[in-house]
Amino acid sequence: MIPAPFEYHRPASLAEATGLLAELGEDAHVLAGGHSLIPMMKLRLAAPEHLIDLQDIAELKGIARTDGEGGGEIVIGAMTTQHELIASDELARAVPLIREAALQIADPQVRYLGTIGGNVANGDPGNDMPGLMQCLDAAFELDGPNGRRRVAAREFYRSAYVTAREDGEILSRIRIPLPAPGHGFAYEKLKRKIGDYATAAAAVLLTVSGGRCGSASVALTNLADTPVFAADAGAALAGSDLGAAAVDAAVAAALAAIDPAADNRGPVAFKQHVAGVMLRRAIARATERATERAAEQTV
Amino acid sequence: MNDQTPTATERAEKLQGLGCARKRVEDARFTQGKGNYVDDIKMPGMLFGDFVRSPYAHARVISVDKEAALALPGVVAVLTAADLEPLNLHWMPTLAGDKQMVLAVGKVLFQGQEVAFVVAEDRYIAADAVELVEVEYEELPVVVDPFKALDPDAPVLREDIADQKEGAHGPRRHPNHIFTWEQGDEAATNAVLAGADVVAEAMIQYHRCHPCPLETCGCVASMDKINGKLTVWGTFQAPHAVRTIASLISGIAEHNIRIVSPDIGGGFGNKVGVYPGYICSIVASIVTGVPVKWVEDRIENLTATAFARDYWMQGKIAATRDGKITALWCHTTADHGGFDACADPTKFPAGFMNICTGSYDIPVAWLSVDGVYTNKAPGGVAYRCSFRVTEASYFIERMIDILAIKLDMDPVELRLKNFIRADQFPYHSALGWEYDSGDYHTAMEKVLKAVDYDGLRREQAERLAAFKRGETRKLMGIGVSHFTEIVGAGPVKNCDILGLGMFDSCAIRIHPTGSVTARLGTISQGQGHATTFAQILASEIGIPADSITVEEGDTDTAPYGLGTYGSRSTPVAGAAAAMAGRKIRAKAQMIAAWMLEVHDDDLEWDVDRFAVKGAPERFKTMTEIAFAAYNQAVPGLEPGLEAVSYYDPPNMTYPFGAYVSVLDIDVDTGEVEIRRFYALDDCGTRINPMIIEGQVHGGLTEAVAIVLGQEIAYDEDGNVTTGTLMDFFLPTAVEAPHYETDHTTTPSPHHPIGAKGVGESPNVGGVSCLSNAVNDAFRAFGHVHAQMPHDHWRIWKIAEGLGLHG
């Protein structure tokens, strides 16, 4: 498996990179970790004439936390690798959901190179981070010829591989509002083996106070041609006692929002079923964690 | 002699002979990255070949336009069938008596079939050129279902033989029919079935899978036009047979062909066959006058080189009410793909499928197999098993469990009741085999005790009760299997491949200083022959294994043999090694007698020396004898110390084993967790327990893969949907369970050292053991049988069908 020829560019700054993109037009493609793009190129399903490798751009790296008024946020550079996400204790304290999910992505070697930016930007419905970012209500920063703009993760995905990113734009940063202290979280993923995409996966973030759910957010992976932010499912949980009726309602809402396709992982009916199973497990574990953490805080 | 004189035991230990867990001599180079695999070979001026392959499963090839490709700088040649036809190389014989297109001749019969061969200065240019070859196709109706292939109005796949009523294995009754093979007594079997107390029936499908060694297939062909010699380095499990075939189809005299198998990165049957890539590389080297390398990529490996299994086995098994089996009936539909390229001995078009009576004393049986063409890749190799033995074993072990359900009996009890007893060996099976030795009851009972089988069943009952109370969503399954393999093909009287008798060989040369070079007709692909064959010889000739170099795989130096597959290396070449060693020892005895001035008969063998009977202080060691062989004129004897043995085994060997697995199934997701796997193997005399254990671990893991998801799947248009390692399931260290291994030792009575072979047993026994466990988990709900692979969604479907999802 040999890719078609291309020219290689390695800009040192974001401005240089967007400049190159503008200059080279649609024959150019940015390269992050490469673990989606390079296999596609080796299969000649993609044949960009120019590759713009972002690895030298310092401003695209790193994890920073700010605690501003109205809630802080975590800002993650697009070129931050899955391995670095997992290794960051600060991130694990603030948004533990990310480490939990990142450990379920691909395999060790791929995580050393695979980046969060690449994972969210390419629009592959099999990727885990897009659903996660929707669950966390993250925003993506896009840098392009007309400057910088922000798009909410929940607004970003149009269809498989089609996103709100315009040609000429580079997804540069991910801004995640800090979840409430003591929140509960879970990422439940069914896959066939290490390295596989999800057969079905569910991300849940919620808060519990006095036995009731404060806020809740639900997103699902690889169950439609985009990640699925199940707003109604979150709404079914928020304000509830998280009992069986509320969970059933949330699952029903989530299942109404998905549209899985049959593939080697199974037929549609199976995916519908395990989507519900993953979501129930995620809700249960998030609830348990929130309850535990709430108890810790009262102690 | 004094106190420092080593005892016989100490001397024997120093030899590192039979039974010793000797560390492998191969490992030094492999752990340092110094292996020499085919893609590591680099030669001056070497060109690279790459294939244009069909995207369609069935299509007419209207035209091939190679102009654009030839215009690309660096492209040397583009070969099509039209270029091969004048050489009569556009078709090649298969190992099964059929023929196969080397490059598409007018049509293609499976997705990924070779259409044109591009030769270029490097592999990047070759890949670019493949994109530039324009092929015009006209799609034809596709047949992927072997049953539909035999419909009266099914599309004719092999137009080249459409009117041929007689195939290599007898009459053909449909253009897509290859052969019918029948064994046993049909009338008697039907009579017993008709009058039986109980008959269990099932269709047992063993899905199409693939050996998928980590190294794909490839070769470097080099035609030296000056001296007229063709050398081919390649991933060949049978280098000598490849040489003969290459000679027969190319017309190059056999002594002018040298075939070399360098280090091979796993074979598992995938590297037995002869593939178009080899032929095209040879032709390209002849045409260009320089070496040509071809190495397939993984997609090509999975879609175009030899698959395994794809058997649909309809079974009936009869028994008395109290569980004594009275008859077995089996009809198999065998999907061979577009060409019959099975790698079976000539007289066995369905391999040794007639071992399907398994470990049981079944008085009467009937087997018939119909081979069928479909629009799938050719192959049908023995994937880590002897020829079709894993299919046979899976069939009988599933049928036993299904019969146990019908009889409302524990599957272990049913097995114990029907095992061939130790006193029945040698045992003649209803389908024609003579089992050499066995003690099945002892093996089974040892395993049952080790795992506390009754305790496991109690635990299963408790868990089932908890499941029914809604306390868990997991079901526990217990799988039991007892397999009997038939390996070591085989006796020349009934085993040949393309007319080549399936003997094997060993040539030993003892050097003057007492070190040894031994060459065999087999070829290791990870089995550690350089380590274990030296151990056999060490025990036979009393020279330390560390002083014995084992060489294989170069037809210019090694004696002729049929290669390594079907667990035949130890049973056949291992026997040849022992026999050649005995010839060495016989001559050594005469030399020693002359040196010690006694009669031959006055000497006795003592570990590493000949000593005078009754006077052990008078002896000559093998080192001394070796030097004497080159240094002294022994009256009546030729100088030197060499021997060759070509060993034609009198019978196959019949390794066996008893396996138990325990697993937990999540009924909501279909996930399977293998909690325990206990494998007892009896491979006769054990040469190197460390290597045996390693072979068992590996074979079991391949069984885990096959049972839990590994599949070459096709959609209805004949597209392979599992062509990369994303979808073709190979377990990682996380999915692979931990294994417990055990053994009994029942030597083969006819093998010189009593060894039977082990590399493939764990796959044969492992598949049925795990599939039995999955099915067993649902037995309490009335479930009988589900087809493999037991991947998540198919297990979920069982649970769904049983109403376990509420």
Added chain:
Amino acid sequence: MAKMHVKMTVNGKAVEALAEPRTLLIHFLREELNLTGPHIGCDTSHCGACTVDLDGKSVKSCTLFVGQANGAEITTIEGIANADGSLHVLQEMFREHHGLQCGFCTPGMIVRARRLLAENPDPTEAEVRFGISGNLCRCTGYQNIVKAILAAAATLNAEKEAAQ
């Protein structure tokens, strides 16, 4: 397409070459530098036979262009022996515990295990299994590989303790 100038350090030696940008790192190592220890098994970044160490990361060199490695420090199986020429303890332990058969996955497996132990010197069996889950082996079933890596960890830790 114009070739690009690449410079990197491979097994401690500075390397410079002209290469087509699309050259995959694995081909550069194997064909330009004759380092044939790393192998190609799957082409799609699933098997790990091509694993090398790049700037302290285990990477699959079949899914990396040579340009991406420009300026990097790379270690392959050929470069992991000790300075005195003796074998790395992982190489020893793979032999000792029969952690290889056909040898095709071994270079990638050992290079990966070396990085794993550098990051986690005292792993549990589960951590070893998870840590090598990007490397496929078709022969061993992993059990003896895991054993070899755990034994190597124990040896390294004992050496460290003795040195203190």
